[in-house]
Amino acid sequence: MSIKAPRGTYDILPPESFNWHYMERVLTETAELYGYYEIRTPIFEHTELFTRGVGDTTDIVTKEMYSFTDKSERSLTLRPEATATCARALIEHSIYGGAMPVKWYYLGPMFRYDRPQTGRYRQFRQFGVEAFGSDSPYLDAEVIILLIDILNRLGLNNYELHLNSIGCPECRQIYRDKLVAHIRPQADKLCKDCQVRYSKNPLRVLDCKVESCHVAIAGYPYIKDYLCDSCKTHYETVKKVLKDNEVNFLHDDNLVRGLDYYTNTAFEIHIPDIGGQSAIGGGGRYNGLVKACGGPDVPGVGFALGLERILLALTKEKEVLADNSYADVFVIAVGEELEDMSTKLVSKLRKNNIKSDKDYAGRSLKAQMKFANRLGAKIAIIIGEDEINNNYFTVRNMNKGEQSQVANDNIIEHINNILANS
RNA sequence: GUGGGUGUAGCUCAGGUGGCUAGAGCACCAGAUUGUGGCUCUGGGGGUCGUGGGUUCAAGUCCCAUCAUCCACCCCA
Structure with missing residues (x-):
């Protein structure tokens, strides 16, 4: 017994695998109910797809990718997430030439080189949906309603939906300048991590957990006050549709996304009491992504769920969720x-x-x-x-x-x- | 990448300041009940004490290294 599963990976054995079948059935059946159908893509891609599609300043790309060189000296990477992959497939098959929007879901393993802890593995599983080709705020709302429907069908109740709009590149730039100007006089009071965030991605300072940082930046401007008319209308519509459809959400001024191709709606799902990482899923609109991946200017919106974390929440009370008889x-x-x-x-x-x-x-x-x-x-x-x-x-x-x-x-x-x- | 905790049976863990043949519960196998499960009782199998080195007459126990694992941070799902 000397060879063990590599660090951050693990085996799913029966009866644990029953839980996975149960969960996957709920996920896929619900998605199909909303008109999302499965896309299966390779588990590795050209490294360049992720440096462009995820962003070469993100932690995912700078320190968490499982990259390797194959026998023909190509640099390949085990996918750390699937949105960029979906954008690649959309472009590669010229799907954007047909009827829009196209609505996909995916389910499978993702890989990130990181220190394992509760609810975090090097090979972990995600379920996600992507809808390409429509800028309608009603589609943002549909994606969120689907997400909430899935959580409800799984029997999760104690989640929080955080919602924000990060605008478009134009209005976000104006806001970013305001924010930087506000922080600049206090910059030396920020924690070490925030010093880095401040220069690299100032919006990130907002969701720092260190108390002294909050004090230092007190009175900071909110992005919602700087949204352009079009972005403001978009966000108001999303919120209205969610309310109309009885989806509870918390507007969260500190919820931000790093990269330029993320636009407008951003959301995250938190389950406060699973310990460790409370974020079980997140998503938003990414109107600049397809273009950043080398395709035409096609908008998109979607989310991803961390399945280990969902299972962690689901099995907090009862260990086996599904029928656990091995034979009738x-x-x-x-x-x-x-x-x-x-x-x-x-x-x-x-x-x-x-x-x-x-x-x-x-x-x-x-x-x-x-x-x-x-x-x-x-x-x-x-x-x-x-x-x-x-x-x-x-x-x-x-x-x-x-x-x-x-x-x-x-x-x-x-x-x-x-x-x-x- | 940073900081802590823990590595003893398949699993969960006992093993004060080093000292006989390393234990318990659960699980497994068998018997009590020679054609009947769950409850109970009895017995049995199973461990290079993570690995390597060091101190010592003597190391599961002390020291160093290393690996693994868990937890937290950064960040994310």
């Missing part, structure tokens, strides 16, 4: 010479779509019963000499502890009956 029926052969019979019966059950299993360890009847119980079997079928000689099966209802003799020919019907009533 367990077939027991008493004595090795009857194993041919149990094998045939298990095959018959399976052909009739009854989830069933049998012993492969040469166990005694008692031990097989115990095993059946542990698998969560609802029914045990016993085949012994008596049964063979008289053409019947002994069927035991494991929950009720009742058992009966069932003629061989009636077995499927009988089992289906019990399962239907359990």
